């Protein structure tokens with residue numbers, strides 16, 4: 521299970537965190553990743569100027585926008601799982 525934490529602090533909220541959350545939710549459903557991705561919200565990750573911030577298993581990714589979510593899932597999350605299994 522990969523833990524994804526999306527910052528929903530006020531600065532990231534203004535920069536589009538709700539859209540990032542929605543995108544994750546719909547792609548998790550679409551790609552049937554309910555058992556792979558554990559989606560959580562976090563408070564401010566102390567990097568507001570580079571929001572939206574998310575962490576994937578503790579690794580920070582900054583400047584995330586809704587239209588990048590699919591790329592992040594494919595490359596960072598599914599890519600990592602493939603690597604772990606080889």
Ligand code: FES
Pocket residue numbers: 527528529530531532533563564565566567568569571573
């Ligand atoms: S509000 Fe997201 S890092 Fe501060």
